[in-house]
Amino acid sequence: MLRFNCDYSEGAHPKVLEKLVETNMEQTAGYGADPYCARAAQLIKSKCGRDDIDVHFLVGGTQTNLTVITAALRPHQGVVSAHTGHINTHETGAIEANGHKVLALPAVDGKLTAQAVQDCYEAHVNDETREHIVQPKLVYISNPTEIGTIYSRAELTDISEVCRKNDLFLYVDGARLGYALCAEDNDLDLPALARLCDAFYIGGTKIGALFGEAVVLCSDKIKRDFRYIIKQKGGMLAKGRLLGVQFAALFEKDLYFEMASHANKMALLIKAAFKRNGYGFLVESTTNQQFPIIPDEILAKLNEKFEYSFWEKVSADTSAVRFCTSWATEPDAVRQLIEEIDKYPPVA
Amino acid sequence: MLRFNCDYSEGAHPKVLEKLVETNMEQTAGYGADPYCARAAQLIKSKCGRDDIDVHFLVGGTQTNLTVITAALRPHQGVVSAHTGHINTHETGAIEANGHKVLALPAVDGKLTAQAVQDCYEAHVNDETREHIVQPKLVYISNPTEIGTIYSRAELTDISEVCRKNDLFLYVDGARLGYALCAEDNDLDLPALARLCDAFYIGGTKIGALFGEAVVLCSDKIKRDFRYIIKQKGGMLAKGRLLGVQFAALFEKDLYFEMASHANKMALLIKAAFKRNGYGFLVESTTNQQFPIIPDEILAKLNEKFEYSFWEKVSADTSAVRFCTSWATEPDAVRQLIEEIDKYPPVA
Amino acid sequence: MLRFNCDYSEGAHPKVLEKLVETNMEQTAGYGADPYCARAAQLIKSKCGRDDIDVHFLVGGTQTNLTVITAALRPHQGVVSAHTGHINTHETGAIEANGHKVLALPAVDGKLTAQAVQDCYEAHVNDETREHIVQPKLVYISNPTEIGTIYSRAELTDISEVCRKNDLFLYVDGARLGYALCAEDNDLDLPALARLCDAFYIGGTKIGALFGEAVVLCSDKIKRDFRYIIKQKGGMLAKGRLLGVQFAALFEKDLYFEMASHANKMALLIKAAFKRNGYGFLVESTTNQQFPIIPDEILAKLNEKFEYSFWEKVSADTSAVRFCTSWATEPDAVRQLIEEIDKYPPVA
Amino acid sequence: MLRFNCDYSEGAHPKVLEKLVETNMEQTAGYGADPYCARAAQLIKSKCGRDDIDVHFLVGGTQTNLTVITAALRPHQGVVSAHTGHINTHETGAIEANGHKVLALPAVDGKLTAQAVQDCYEAHVNDETREHIVQPKLVYISNPTEIGTIYSRAELTDISEVCRKNDLFLYVDGARLGYALCAEDNDLDLPALARLCDAFYIGGTKIGALFGEAVVLCSDKIKRDFRYIIKQKGGMLAKGRLLGVQFAALFEKDLYFEMASHANKMALLIKAAFKRNGYGFLVESTTNQQFPIIPDEILAKLNEKFEYSFWEKVSADTSAVRFCTSWATEPDAVRQLIEEIDKYPPVA
Incomplete structure (x- = not known):
């Protein structure tokens, strides 16, 4: 058969695994406070062309989504998502379990449009009874989407502008980000993401790591005390360096x-x-x-x-x-x- | 002007208010453990034609919805609702704030159909990845609906049968229940509701009380420890008898x-x-x-x-x-x- | 017998009830957007000697506590309380149900001391593993306490200073505030509370109202979108004016x-x-x-x-x-x- | 230095790592539905001497605790724990973030006693206002405790009896379970745990695995739909077999x-x-x-x-x-x- x-049937790319084997007997501090995580974070900052971003490493995608979204929102705020968005369909209500409604909008080819986000925002602020309605506060998109399509630079820029104009966070689920950025018709890159988004993650689980997602936080509001939230949500790996070692292997060169x-x-x-x-x-x-x-x-x-x-x-x-x-x-x-x-x- | x-621009019907004035200086136990609540509960049981149901009194509708739904569900379970359902649109995400996704289905004239509920149930159990998806467990309908339409006895019976067959709870939001039961084309009554549902409430706020909703619990699973949940969710009124006095006035005769x-x-x-x-x-x-x-x-x-x-x-x-x-x-x-x-x- | x-065995003071009867048939807007709530809020602002505070009216104490605390905290933050504090003992875990740990400190005569708060704060920030520990962020005290004792102006000032120095919110549960402020050995007043606290409430249920608590918000951070939170937590009364009418009656003169x-x-x-x-x-x-x-x-x-x-x-x-x-x-x-x-x- | x-400074024991390397390029189903997890579960069932238990594999300890406890409790129920318990001190309020109060009892040498649990239970049921108080429902102990001490067979049996008599769940946090079971003065074993507890876990992270905890569920109530809860809480590993491979290596022989x-x-x-x-x-x-x-x-x-x-x-x-x-x-x-x-x- x-x-x-x-895209997660095998283990890790041999070069990634090799690094885990190589470093196995070293002693390091736990919970991500080790040189490998520091090195991997630095590599990702370089690829993003910014030093004023925070990089954290988590184990899986649902965990990452719920941690970032929980860190960003107050209780009455919700997440705008394509109705096909992973958080709306395949995370067993993880976002709701953390208290937030997913405001699902109809999407074409799995993608949200800037106009749809703007309409959603306006419908809320123009409603006289808006206090009775969940306040849209964070826009969630996946790139590539759950059905393989990708956002163009123009599309992402438009969505980002709508978000900034209306004080909404923009968060990109990059469980398969590499596939988007390497698609033949792609015109986005990491520096663009780091400039246009408030947070995004670079998926490792589905691209060659044993497991692991690198979260990039650009917004100061989301950055604050983020490690407390990782820990509370059960996402802080004791041997955190396993994530650093893998992401260093992925980004040291262009693996x-x-x-x-x-x-x-x-x-x-x-x-x-x-x-x-x-x-x-x-x-x-x-x-x-x-x-x-x-x-x-x-x-x-x-x-x-x-x-x-x-x-x-x-x-x-x-x-x-x-x-x-x-x-x-x-x-x-x-x-x-x-x-x-x-x-x-x-x-x- | x-x-x-x-339907909540005025205070209470004068006959209701009169009872509050009449009993004002009496001393009773707090938190609903008074003779007025007991009397009102007994009246409602009689009107429902059943003695094996529990009746509790809460202050408002959103509070009632979130309390009943929280009492009924485990964390991974969700609520099936018409997309126009009050819990889906006008409760500032109260259900999600308690951890549960509202699974909104398209509705015609504000109503869910038995078929739509069955389809939703089947789509879940037939999905191989169902553990990644919220499990439908409680069906929420409003009678009358948020846009004034009502369920017929046949429609409610069909939905009830689908629910029992599939081990789903059926809960009716009766914020305006009186208006439904008194509509010229209505063929439902309280005994039918008490037989077909696992829980429902008889709205007082919008029909002549100063405030108050009478929750009827038919399912033993929801009954259990219900008063703990009322208290935890902030819905236990210190001078609970105010609710009993009002509901006794509403149901002593046919007011x-x-x-x-x-x-x-x-x-x-x-x-x-x-x-x-x-x-x-x-x-x-x-x-x-x-x-x-x-x-x-x-x-x-x-x-x-x-x-x-x-x-x-x-x-x-x-x-x-x-x-x-x-x-x-x-x-x-x-x-x-x-x-x-x-x-x-x-x-x- | x-x-x-x-102190909640009877209904309302006759002068309060009289006002409810008097205004019963008037038509007003719902949800607290009526002239009575506006009037009552203005009266309370005057008594507090400040116009830059927000006043909201809720139905009960547990509801008020969970609403204010939820509005103030991020997920990883907890509430410092005397171990005898009402939120720690008699609210069926309402604060935890909203996601926050109550950090209970030993108290003498039901009271927290500034020193105990400072020690708790320092123990946290000095802990190298503090990300694994709930972050103290809001100090909850009751005045009078659950066992009838009161805070002096000096004690409250000291606690307030510790809070401001360490960026902690100070919130006073005033379920019985009137009794404290009228005690023979009291030297606090509403203007002092409004100056020293970030939020407090003036309890009506236990002092002559049918029900109702007036929440005073001094901190801009807690003020923001507070009505969304009231609604989400089930605390927004449809006939909100009932609260305004009562609090106007309580504070129009010195009732x-x-x-x-x-x-x-x-x-x-x-x-x-x-x-x-x-x-x-x-x-x-x-x-x-x-x-x-x-x-x-x-x-x-x-x-x-x-x-x-x-x-x-x-x-x-x-x-x-x-x-x-x-x-x-x-x-x-x-x-x-x-x-x-x-x-x-x-x-x- | x-x-x-x-005990988590290094990676995995070489024999564990070797198995990961050996199986790296195999293709298997995701999310734990692979032969390695099946094999490891079977091995653990054998060691426990029972086939009617469920075994699940999770990544870390906090994740495991919050998943099991969330699966077991209704909203108004709390966890009885030694005040030194890990969930009470070092999980950033993960249990509270899932809605449940930790009822911390004073402990001697890090251990709860059967008598303390019984007293806590009785204090609750004998309280006339018990609906205002969190209901104790699950007893959490760590073996070894957070300070290295261990429970004897007699102690655990006593606690188990108190739990069964009072319809409380008993859950053992075994982050370091191996160290307890191999202590010179230990008289417990896996079959005893499987007989006396409703759930416990066998920690891998701190005993030779790269990461991973094997959860053993004995209570049918906790077993039900457990995988939904794992997914919702972010604990379902895509390449789930990594856990199965490791636990098979740990328990195939007596590693x-x-x-x-x-x-x-x-x-x-x-x-x-x-x-x-x-x-x-x-x-x-x-x-x-x-x-x-x-x-x-x-x-x-x-x-x-x-x-x-x-x-x-x-x-x-x-x-x-x-x-x-x-x-x-x-x-x-x-x-x-x-x-x-x-x-x-x-x-x-």
């Missing part, structure tokens, strides 16, 4: 981006195979997640040898599914998948 | 229903006046809230003498507004309003 | 203080009776709560005619109990109680 | 206990050195944490070469500090430390 169902580029390249090969066989897609993606719409009959056949993720029913006898690549995806596995796709008669 | 904007009937009657006169002048309505309501769609120009004129609630823009130059009546609405005030409506040329 | 068990003075006077008569019969006291109180230590045998006798509150066992056969007076306490009832006390042989 | 300040025994042995050597030089101890510990009381002057000298944890001031010029050993503690490092201790003149 070859797994294309997600993080090399892995993301490889995964994107593999994904585009798969996409091309489905395309030339006439398959439609749920959405146009240029990153490591592809969502072809496939007759259920063919899906059953593909499933004999390949693992994918079911996404949603599209019609009575077709479904959208996710094929996902990663740093670990072997070109040969992709070749086998494409051969299999090519076996079936092209769809209308 | 004559107020038709809501509660007489007031609701009066308000409905007044509302239907207003409705008829708008209808015969060609106005459309946001929704067909037979209760004390009416939502005519009115040209903004005429609205401005009406507003010189009458207060109403803005509801929503319908087109560039028309708006839906709410006219609301109550036990205190004077027939003469309604007559004046109708006269004013009749002054303007009928709309297309 | 004559009740001396608490509030007259009632408190009467209660204190009655309490001191009871105290004197116990004293001259040789009874000891749990604490020296000059307010409306007295805590004599009484042989259980005598208690049983007293209880045939008088209600008091059990407080705690002091020895195998004696208990401390609470005798509590109020605006409604009849001199004749006190006379009867004293006669009864005098019937028993003096204790050693 | 030789670190004796904690877990071998490491703990080694650490205890090293600690007792240090203890003996301090003892024979006349030093007192904060507490009598037979596990890997030792708390000698040392003149500050000597501490400063020791600190030139050795890292320890400051614990508390004992007198003006002496302090209790913690010396902590682990699987990784080299006998030679201990030898150097002892040599250093022996350099100073014995204390009185």
Whole structure:
């Protein structure tokens, strides 16, 4: 069975693992107060081109989202999100469990627009009974989105401007940030994110680390006492250096981006195979997640040898599914998948 | 200025107030452990035709909703509600502040359907990743709804059956319950509610009390330790007997229903006046809230003498507004309003 | 049975009730946006000698405490309180239910000292692992305390200075504030409270109102969006004017203080009776709560005619109990109680 | 610098790390639904001698505590803990942030007694105003305690009986469980824990894993939907197998206990050195944490070469500090430390 169902089927990239092995017997201070975390934070600050940002390392994505959002909001404030946003759909209500409503807006291709954010803001402040309504305060977007699409520099700039004008925080969930930044049609980079956002994270779990997310805090309000919140929410790793060692390995050279580029390249090969066989897609993606719409009959056949993720029913006898690549995806596995796709008669 | 904007512009019905004055100097135990609360609870049990239910008295609606829902749910469980549900729109995120996501479903005329609840339940249990998704556990409906429509016995029975089949709680927000039960097309009553629901409340604030809601608990799971939860959430009134005295006055005879009937009657006169002048309505309501769609120009004129609630823009130059009546609405005030409506040329 | 068990056995002072009756049929805006609340707020500002404070009206004490504290704190911050503080003992964990730890300090005679607050603050900031510990941020004191003692101007000033020096909020629970301010040995007043505290409340429920607490906010940080928090926590009364009408009645003239003075006077008569019969006291109180230590045998006798509150066992056969007076306490009832006390042989 | 300040200074035991390296490139399902977690769970069930228990793997201790406690309690319920309990002192209010009060009881040598739990329970149920007080529902103990002491079989049995009699949950924080079970004076084992407790965890982070805690759930009430709660609280690791691989390595043979025994042995050597030089101890510990009381002057000298944890001031010029050993503690490092201790003149 070859797994294309997600980008966290294997352990870590060998170069990352090697560093963990190499440093295993060293003694360091706990809870992230070690030289490896310091080094990794410095590397990320450099890549972001700013020294006045704070970098923290957490273990996983849901943990990161709930920690940042909890740090940013007062009790009556809510999070504006695409209805497809991960916090709105796949975190078992973690944000609500911390007291905050997710104000889900309809999204196109998984993306929020600056206009939708502005409308949401205005609807609130113009409502005479606004004290009876959750106050929008933080805008949450994912880049790439949960369905593989990416934000352009223009789109992110527009959203950022709406946020600053209206005193809203802008937070980017970058669980798969590398895939976005390495997409062929991308025009964003880390310095732009650090300039346009109040907080974002650079996902490691889904791009070559055993685990780990690097949170970048730009807003002084969110920075304050952030480590207390990490600890309270259960996210402070005793052997915190494990995160520093990994992120140093990812960013010492360009390993993080090399892995993301490889995964994107593999994904585009798969996409091309489905395309030339006439398959439609749920959405146009240029990153490591592809969502072809496939007759259920063919899906059953593909499933004999390949693992994918079911996404949603599209019609009575077709479904959208996710094929996902990663740093670990072997070109040969992709070749086998494409051969299999090519076996079936092209769809209308 | 004559107020038709809501049903809580005045104090209490004189007969209710009289009882408060009459009993003012008596000494009783605090926190609801007094003979008046006992008497009022007994009256409500009788009206519900069941003795195995618990009745508690709280001060307001949001407080009641958050207390009941908090008592019923474990942390990972959520509330299914119409997207127009009061808890989803006008309680400043009180449910989320207590840790629970509101799973808002599209609603027609403000109402949930049994089918929509069943679909929501199935979508959850059939999802392989359901542990990553909030578990639907309690169904919240309002009767009448936030836009004045009511549930029929058949509709409520269907929803109740879906809930019992799937081990979901059914809870009815009855902030304006009297208006529903006294509507001309209603076929529900208190015994039916006590049989079909796990919890519901009989609203006093909006029907003739100074304040107060009577919560009826039918499910043993929700009953357990309920008074701890009332206290923790800040809803336990020191002079709790004030609630008992009022609800005894409302239910000793049929004052509660007489007031609701009066308000409905007044509302239907207003409705008829708008209808015969060609106005459309946001929704067909037979209760004390009416939502005519009115040209903004005429609205401005009406507003010189009458207060109403803005509801929503319908087109560039028309708006839906709410006219609301109550036990205190004077027939003469309604007559004046109708006269004013009749002054303007009928709309297309 | 004559009740001396608490100060909320009756309804409202007749002059307060009269105002509710008088205004009952008026139509006003809801949720506290009415002229009565505006008037009452203005009166309280005048009594405080400051116009730059915000005044809000809530229904009860636990509700008020949880609303103010929630508005003031970030998630990792806690409340410093005497271990005997009401929030630490008798609110069913309302503060914790809103996410905040109560950092209970040993107290003498129910009171915190400036030194204890300073020590608590220093222990935190000097701890190298302080991120693993709740950050003290708000100091909660009750005046009078839960056992009837009061803070002097010097004591409150000292605590206030420690708070300001260390960027802590100071909040005074004034559920029985009137009794403190009218005690014979008191040297505090409303202007001093408004100057020394960040927030406090003037309790109405226990001093002559049907219900209601007037919250005074001095800190701009707590003021911000406070009405959202009231609503979210279930404390926004639909017919909010009921609170305004009552507090206007209490403060239009000096009714509030007259009632408190009467209660204190009655309490001191009871105290004197116990004293001259040789009874000891749990604490020296000059307010409306007295805590004599009484042989259980005598208690049983007293209880045939008088209600008091059990407080705690002091020895195998004696208990401390609470005798509590109020605006409604009849001199004749006190006379009867004293006669009864005098019937028993003096204790050693 | 030789670190004796904690037991998480290094990475993982080489045999654990080796397994991670060995399995790194395998593809498995995520979120703990992999064969390694299944295998590790089975091993732990065997060691516990029960098959009707659930085993889950989480990343860290605070996360584990808050997840188990949240799963077990309703909103008005609290946790009984020694005042020195980790949840009460060093988790930044994580339990309160999830809504529950920690009911801290005075403890002797870091331990709760059955009698103290019984008294706490009775004080609650016998209080007439108990609805105003947090309901004790779960008893939290740590074994070994935060200061290295251990519970005997008799002590744990007594506490368990009190819990069962009163319908309280018993939960054991086993962050360092191995050190307790391998102490020379221990008479408990895993089957006893699985029989006497409703939940406990076997700590990996502090005994040879990179990270990870194995939670054992015995109570059906806590078992239910536990994975939803793990996810909501941010504790579900994407590459969950990393936990399974490690715990399989720890329990396939007796590595877990071998490491703990080694650490205890090293600690007792240090203890003996301090003892024979006349030093007192904060507490009598037979596990890997030792708390000698040392003149500050000597501490400063020791600190030139050795890292320890400051614990508390004992007198003006002496302090209790913690010396902590682990699987990784080299006998030679201990030898150097002892040599250093022996350099100073014995204390009185």
